[in-house]
Every structure is written in C-alpha cells, then in structure tokens.
Amino acid sequence: MIRRVWREDFRIIGYYTGLVTIGVGLLMLVPMVTSLVFREWASALDFAISVALTLLVGYVLALVSRTKSTPGLTHAMVIAAGSWLVAMVLSGVPYMLSGHMASFLDTCFDTMSGYTTTGMYLMQDLDHISQGLNMWRHLLTYVGGQGIVVLALTFLIGSTGGAFKIMVGEGKEEKLEPNVRHIAVLIWRISLIYLGVGTVVLGVVAIANGIKPYLAFFHGAYIFMSAWSTGGFAPYSQNMLYYHSSAMEIASMVFFILGSFNFALHYAVWTGNRREILRNVEIVSFTITVLTTFSLVCLALMQRGVYPNAVALFRRGFFQLISGHTTTGQSNIYARTFVREWGPLGMLATTIAMAIGASAASTGGGFKGLRVGIIVKGIVTDVRKLLSPERAVVMGHYHHIRDKVLSDSVVKSAAVIVVLYVLIYVVGTVVGMAYGYPMVDALFESVSAGSNTGLSCGIVQASMPTLMKIVYMFEMWMGRLEFLSVFTLFGFIATSFRSMRVRKTAV
Amino acid sequence: MDERARMKRVVSLRRGLLGMLTEVAFVGSLIGLGFLISWLFFMGR
Numbered sequence: 001m002i003r004r005v006w007r008e009d010f011r012i013i014g015y016y017t018g019l020v021t022i023g024v025g026l027l028m029l030v031p032m033v034t035s036l037v038f039r040e041w042a043s044a045l046d047f048a049i050s051v052a053l054t055l056l057v058g059y060v061l062a063l064v065s066r067t068k069s070t071p072g073l074t075h076a077m078v079i080a081a082g083s084w085l086v087a088m089v090l091s092g093v094p095y096m097l098s099g100h101m102a103s104f105l106d107t108c109f110d111t112m113s114g115y116t117t118t119g120m121y122l123m124q125d126l127d128h129i130s131q132g133l134n135m136w137r138h139l140l141t142y143v144g145g146q147g148i149v150v151l152a153l154t155f156l157i158g159s160t161g162g163a164f165k166i167m168v169g170e171g172k173e174e175k176l177e178p179n180v181r182h183i184a185v186l187i188w189r190i191s192l193i194y195l196g197v198g199t200v201v202l203g204v205v206a207i208a209n210g211i212k213p214y215l216a217f218f219h220g221a222y223i224f225m226s227a228w229s230t231g232g233f234a235p236y237s238q239n240m241l242y243y244h245s246s247a248m249e250i251a252s253m254v255f256f257i258l259g260s261f262n263f264a265l266h267y268a269v270w271t272g273n274r275r276e277i278l279r280n281v282e283i284v285s286f287t288i289t290v291l292t293t294f295s296l297v298c299l300a301l302m303q304r305g306v307y308p309n310a311v312a313l314f315r316r317g318f319f320q321l322i323s324g325h326t327t328t329g330q331s332n333i334y335a336r337t338f339v340r341e342w343g344p345l346g347m348l349a350t351t352i353a354m355a356i357g358a359s360a361a362s363t364g365g366g367f368k369g370l371r372v373g374i375i376v377k378g379i380v381t382d383v384r385k386l387l388s389p390e391r392a393v394v395m396g397h398y399h400h401i402r403d404k405v406l407s408d409s410v411v412k413s414a415a416v417i418v419v420l421y422v423l424i425y426v427v428g429t430v431v432g433m434a435y436g437y438p439m440v441d442a443l444f445e446s447v448s449a450g451s452n453t454g455l456s457c458g459i460v461q462a463s464m465p466t467l468m469k470i471v472y473m474f475e476m477w478m479g480r481l482e483f484l485s486v487f488t489l490f491g492f493i494a495t496s497f498r499s500m501r502v503r504k505t506a507v
Numbered sequence: 508m509d510e511r512a513r514m515k516r517v518v519s520l521r522r523g524l525l526g527m528l529t530e531v532a533f534v535g536s537l538i539g540l541g542f543l544i545s546w547l548f549f550m551g552r
Contacts, residue, residue: 193527250538257534270526271519277533287537294541298548314545322541 005496011065012075013082013492018062020083024090025054030139031094034218035132043130046097054090077488081481088112091140098133100124102462105469112473114140116480117363119232119329119454120472122462126237131218134235138225142195144480145229145259145363146187190266191228198224198255202248209245223248227255230364232329232454240319240332249319249332260286260326260358262370264401273401281373281398282359286325289372293353294321300346320455325353327364329454338457344440347457351444354453355425365452365479367421371414374398378411420483424450424475431471432459450475 032047071079091114092107101107106122113120114137121137123129203220207213219235226233236242240249265283268276277283297317307313316333323330338347357366381396388394396406404410428446433439437459445459449472460472478486 193523197527253538254531254534257537258530261530266526266530269529270523272522272526274526274529277529283533290537291540291544294544295548298544302548302552310542310546310549313549314542318538318541318545 004502005492005499008067008069009075009492011067012069012071013078014061014065015067016071016075016079017083017086018058018060018065020079021058021061021086021090022055023058024087025051025058027139027143028054028091028094028136031132031136034135035130038131040130040132043094043098043132046094047132047136049097050090050093053093057086057090074488074492077485078492081477081485081489084112084115084477084481087115091115091136094133094136095123098129100126100129100133105466106462109469109473110137111140112476113454114231114233115144116452116476117141117145117229117231117327117365117454118449118452118476118480119226120449120456120460121233122460122469124462134222135218137233138222138231138235141231141233142191142225142229145231146191186267187263190263190270194228194255194258195221195224198228201251202255205245205247205251206243209243209248223252224255226330227252227328228259228363230256230259230326230328230358230362230452232323232331234330240330241334246315249315252330253319253322256326256328256330257322260328260362260364262359262361264361265359268401276401279399281377281400282369285369285373285376286359289353289356289369290322290325293325293349294318296349296352297321297342297346300343300349301341303345304341304343306341321350321353324350324448324453324455325356325358327354327357327366327451327453329448331455335456335458338444338455339441347440347444350455351440351447354447354451354455355421357451357453365450367418367451370400371418374406374411374414375418377406378414381406417482421450421479424478428471428475431468435465435468446472446475450479452476452479 028047028051032044032051035041035044035047088108088111091111092101092104095101095107095110096104100123101110102122102124110121110123112118119141199217199220201220202223203217206216206219211219222233222235223240225231232239234240234242240252243249262280262282265276265280294317297320298313301307301313301317307316319330319332322328333341338350342350355366356372357368358364360368360370362368377396377398381394384396385392385394397403398406425443425447428450429439429443432442432446437445441457441459444455444457447453448455449460459468
C-alpha cells in the first residue's frame with residue numbers, strides 16, 4: 001500500500017498508461033483503413049487526426065515518465081483504471097469529429113459503453129454513420145472484451161514482473177501460464193481463431209439474407225465482434241431486428257454464449273480437458289440460472305399471451321434472456337416491448353439474469369457464475385455443518401479447472417464483490433426513480449449498465465438527464481473493472497493530495 | 508521441423524479443434540434445452 005506518493009509513482013503510472021495509449025492510437029489505424037477502402041474521405045481524415053493526437057499523447061506521456069521500475073500492485077490497479085479513462089476520452093475523438101454526437105459527455109458515454117462491452121449508445125442517426133466509424137465502434141467493444149491492457153501487454157509491454165498485476169486490475173485474474181505475455185497471447189489466439197470462424201459463418205448467413213457479399217463479411221465481423229465480446233452493438237439502430245433472420249440470431253447466440261465463458265475454461269477444453277465443460281462450477285451455475293430465469297420469462301410471456309407459438313416464444317424470449325444473462329445486450333425486439341409486452345415479471349427475470357451475468361475472466365460482466373456458485377456452495381456447506389455432529393469436520397469443495405477447497409476467505413471475497421455490485425445497481429435505480437422513472441424500468445436499466453449488458457427498456461437516450469448518464473458511466477466502469485482498481489485509483493488520488501499538503505506544510 | 512515437433516503440433520491442433528467442437532456442442536445443447544422449455548410451456552398452457 002502507498003502511504004505517500006512520490007514522483008517515481010507518477011512516472012510508473014504515466015509510463016504504462018502512455019504505452020496503453022499508444023496501443024489505442026495504433027488500433028485506430030484499422031477503422032482508418034476501413035474508411036479508405038470504402039472511399040469515405042471525411043471519415044478517414046477524422047481517423048488520421050485521431051491517430052496523430054492519440055499517438056502524440058501516448059508518446060509524450062511515455063517519454064516524460066520513462067522509467068525502468070516495475071509496477072507494484074497499487075500502481076497496477078491505478079494503471080488499469082486510469083488507462084480505461086484515458087482511452088475513453090481519446091477514443092471519442094473520431095466520434096466527435098463525425099458530427100454524430102450531441103455532446104462530449106455523450107461521446108464519453110458511448111466509448112465507455114464500447115470498451116466496457118455494455119452496448120448502450122447515445123449516437124445520433126446511427127443508421128447513416130460511416131463504415132469506418134462502425135468498424136471503430138465494434139473494434140472498441142472487441143478489444144474491451146479482451147481488455148485493453150491485455151492488448152498492450154501482447155504487443156507493447158514486455159514480460160515484466162508487474163504486468164500480471166495490471167491484468168488482475170482489469171479483471172483477468174486467471175493465471176493460465178507462468179509467463180504473463182503468454183497469457184495475453186493465449187487470450188488473443190482464442191479470440192482471433194473464433195473471429196475468423198465467426199466472420200465467415202455470420203458473413204455467409206448475411207449473404208443468404210440478401211446482403212451484398214463485400215458488405216456481408218463486414219456485417220459478419222461486426223456482429224461477431226459484438227457477440228464474442230458480449231458487447232451488444234450492431235451496425236444499425238434496430239440491432240438484430242434489422243436482419244429478420246433466425247439463422248443470424250442463432251449463430252450470434254452461439255458466439256455470445258461462447259464469449260461469456262471463462263478464458264481458463266476455453267484453455268482447459270482446447271488443451272484436451274474436455275470434461276471440464278460439464279464439471280466447472282461456473283458452467284453448472286450458468287446452466288441452472290439460465291434455465292430457471294428462462295422458465296420465469298416463459299411464465300410471464302405465456303400469462304400475457306405475447307407470442308402465438310413456441311417458436312416465436314423461443315426466438316424472442318430465449319434470445320433476449322440469454323443475451324441478458326451473458327451480458328451481451330443484442331436485441332431482436334424493440335426496447336419498449338419489455339415494458340409494453342413482457343411486463344414486470346418478464347423484466348424482473350431478465351434483470352436477475354443480467355445481474356448474475358457471465359463467467360469470471362471472460363468478456364462478460366455481472367456478479368459472475370463463479371461467485372454465485374461459490375456463495376451457494378458456501379451456504380450448503382454451512383447448512384451441512386449445522387446438521388453434522390459438533391466434532392465432525394465438514395469441508396466444502398468446488399470445481400473450477402481443478403478441485404478446490406471452499407475456504408471462508410474465498411466465500412467472503414465472492415460475497416463482498418456481489419454486495420458491491422448490488423450497491424451500484426441500487427444507486428443507479430434510486431437515481432432513475434428520483435427522475436420519475438418507474439422502479440422496474442429504473443432497476444432494469446441500472447442493472448443493465450452495471451452488469452455491462454446494454455439491454456434497454458427505453459430510458460437510455462440522448463435526452464435523458466445528465467446525472468443519469470454520469471451514474472450509468474460510473475456503473476459501467478466499476479462493473480467492468482470489478483471495483484478494486486477503481487477504488488485504488490480514488491485512494492491514489494486522495495493520497496496524492498494529502499502528500500502535496502504535507503510537503504507544503506513542511507516547506 | 509523434426510518428426511517429434513510435427514507430431515506435437517498435430518496433436519495440439521487436433522485437441523484445439525475437438526475442444527472447439529465440444530464447446531459448440533455444449534452451447535447447441537443449451538439452446539436445444541431452451542427450445543424444449545418454450546415448447547413445454549406452450550404445450551402446457
């Protein structure tokens with residue numbers, strides 16, 4: 001823990017944040033090339049300006065604070081949380097230059113939503129943005145899903161001792177390999193292989209749906225990036241409804257369920273441990289909660305007689321529920337359909353699914369299946385202890401890659417994170433209610449933002465109150481980074497001010 | 508690349524492919540279960 005902040009602390013944080021910023025600048029070359037391919041000269045110029053600005057900021061930051069010191073845990077947490085803020089601001093430059101944003105706050109909302117794989121947006125006239133900007137939106141969410149620090153680790157930062165700590169700060173705490181750079185490469189290898197497969201599958205489905213071949217593979221790539229990263233963006237404002245295709249919806253559903261799995265699980269299954277998929281506590285927890293919440297959705301929709309047959313019930317109900325549970329946020333119904341047709345029970349079941357969310361160390365958000373599994377196993381173990389003779393030793397176990405003993409500290413840390421998630425969900429709900437929205441709607445939207453889902457019942461739009469935009473942005477940021485690095489950043493800022501005061505008093 | 512390295516690579520590729528197919532099969536089963544629940548609810552209305 002840092003008790004006083006020294007210049008070297010700022011150097012370490014500045015240097016690594018600068019490297020991450022350079023990574024973001026280099027990433028902008030992809031949409032710039034896309035714009036050039038589609039002959040969108042104005043958009044290409046927007047990206048050229050943005051690339052130059054971002055690289056300049058990153059380079060100056062890295063140069064001014066160049067150091068050979070290794071980041072400690074506190075530095076790592078501050079770098080993770082701070083990099084996301086810097087990336088949010090600089091990634092918004094092409095958004096602002098495009099003229100599709102009403103304000104800079106709306107721009108930050110959209111880029112934060114993109115990086116955190118939430119999928120809510122305030123962009124105006126989405127249906128007429130350039131292909132370059134569409135590529136940038138989806139690339140943001142794809143990179144955000146793997147983690148922007150993971151990206152920088154792979155290409156820019158060497159295998160330093162502190163690198164793994166920065167990844168932990170970003171919510172990727174599975175140590176798949178001893179070398180942190182190998183972990184980052186592994187995460188990217190899995191994602192890029194699926195990117196290739198997904199783009200081809202979705203592209204072919206898009207061609208079958210009548211989209212021109214050269215555009216179909218762009219649509220395939222966009223929808224894949226949105227699905228795999230559990231982001232929820234789509235090239236058009238009607239989201240998945242635009243395609244009117246059950247094949248597209250099922251293909252996308254397969255990829256977002258796969259994207260919601262823990263990278264450690266992918267690694268285990270891909271290296272020969274295939275039975276892991278049936279034994280892993282997260283997958284067991286995910287399957288049970290999906291089937292339970294979907295049964296509630298079916299009950300609600302059947303009571304209200306919303307859909308005329310089982311196929312329609314499955315196509316709309318299951319897609320929406322699983323999109324919420326994996327925290328993807330792709331939608332094949334209109335936002336207000338939740339309020340007008342699904343009703344309170346359907347919305348509540350979807351809200352519970354969103355709150356639970358996907359797997360730990362995946363691209364998804366929410367409490368995570370691992371924590372739900374651990375807490376449930378903890379409760380079962382406690383009940384078994386109460387029912388056993390006093391001298392009996394009752395030990396709980398859970399299976400995540402290998403059998404692990406369920407210690408009190410594991411249950412406690414899982415419970416603390418769940419409580420923090422509940423807290424941000426409640427804060428967002430209270431703010432929504434203060435602005436006059438009904439409780440169910442406010443809860444739905446707040447949980448959707450905090451769990452990085454992105455489903456909306458119609459509250460999120462450019463005209464919503466400024467405070468709500470800020471609260472939702474905080475929810476997205478905190479929910480994505482799982483609190484600790486954000487709290488460390490706040491603590492670091494407070495300590496910096498205190499250190500400055502102490503120095504002034506000494507002078 | 509010697510024979511041993513080549514075999515190692517082939518085994519790794521085969522494991523990766525089988526792993527991917529296992530994941531897709533699991534996800535397919537889950538989607539199938541979803542359809543079964545929809546159908547059961549509709550039949551039992």
